[in-house]
Amino acid sequence: MEQWKMSILTGAALLILAIIFAILRGGPSIWTALIVILAVIDIALGVYRKKVNK
Incomplete structure (x- = not known):
């Protein structure tokens, strides 16, 4: 997976964890x-x- 996609997915996962926390x-x-x-x-x-990277 491309680096920018991983970065965005990680950020989204962190937001979800923050809401749960x-x-x-x-x-x-x-x-x-x-x-x-x-x-x-x-x-x-x-x-x-x-x-x-475009």
Whole structure:
């Protein structure tokens, strides 16, 4: 699988894990925020890599 696709899929998986983590903990926490930030960065890097490799 191409690197940019893996990056976007990893970011999406991190977002899903952050939502599950927030539900289990009963609300957002600093860890949830960190996971969301990492997911957004990972997705952004994936989109950037896709544009660069065109």
